[in-house]
Amino acid sequence: MADLYPIRVTVNGELHQCSVAPRTHLVDFVRDTLGLKGSHLGCEHGVCGACTVEFNGRTVRGCLTLAVQADGGTVNTIEGLSRTGVIRDLQDAFVQRNALQCGFCTSGMLMAAKELVEQRPDANRAEVREWISGNYCRCTGYHAIVDAICDVLQQRKAAAGRMEASS
């Protein structure tokens, strides 16, 4: 059996020092070691997107990242993003547009959506569809999810416009 490996990783703003087996991937680590069950584990080979988390500011597949690789880094999960309120508008829009049913894909979908609205504020509907193509949803047929993300893109653009006008 391989030795445990010590890591220091900041998760949702809190520093954790743990010892992990090298084969433990990031999602098993946050779910089982830290008890954060919001990130889900679907296919476990990088296809479904349910395990998407933020690592050093960018989305990654939690099943294709080892916990040992996160040593010295910063991880945000749906729990952290919910608490800080940075995706409140996305969460509201998902509810309003009925963009979730069983909810299994939702935390990963919100991670992808957050990166999209930050990185591609001018994305059109086709680009939204393309961006979330790495996150599978088996309930909604995607339409409502795309609607919700497009709503937020528009809201944020309008808010940015107002801020510019008042400055």
Add this chain to the structure above:
Amino acid sequence: MKAAAFDYVKPRSIDQVISLLQEHGDDARLLAGGQSLLASLNMRLSEPRLLVDIGGLDALRGIGVQGGMLRIGALTTHTEIEGSALVAQHAPLLSAAAPHIAHRAIRNAGTWGGSIAHADASAEWPTCLLALGGAVVARGPKGERRIAADDFFQGLYATALAPDEVLVAGEVPLATPGAWFAFDELARRRGDYAIVGMALTGRRTAGVLADTRIVLMGVDSTPLRARKTEALLNGKVADEALAATAAASLRAEIDPLPDLTNSPETKRHLAGVLLQRLLNGTRA
């Protein structure tokens, strides 16, 4: 599934990586972005005893112009290439191909060097490196050497890298005036591995093609150059008649391997479709 147990080490220097490879041989695998490796470990298609994480070697990161070539460090991520102004200026083929690689979360972690060293015949970077006539920079116990892309891809996931060599960078020539390229893939869903993909490069002077390279992905055990059809295109003006002739030539030239859902005949047909589309779409 969960990966089988392995040991893990994160070296601080390339020399340390090389000595670990010498010591452990086939039992060790290099971990870069891990987007192919960790999937194959999770599925237990591969069970190395030791992962050597090269992610801490900052010397392997970054994009720059050096000696008339665009040099891209092995650990540069797909996302960094996708967003790089230097790449857009000097190797626009790479900018066009990057969005086809899987999905954003995977492009954020996966690396240029990892993709080339893994040498998947359905992957974008090996195809582009070959289409651009680029080279791999490898570091081993005796120092650095360059391996031309034409000599690098040797078989199914097999490359010219020696067991104790590390791919440290990949280089492509700078785009010159008159250079042209085209890239596209046919896939069932965005981000899936292509059923067939294609990169075209060359020069075009007053519409006349020269130095054309046609590289196919997803049809053979390596990225595949269609040299006969390349020769047919050179010296001619690309018009619709030539595109049709070239598509027929390509279908006669290649002998595609099937995948789980697509027969050789389907791939042969689609390769011709792609070539015709790309030639017609990029005609001056």
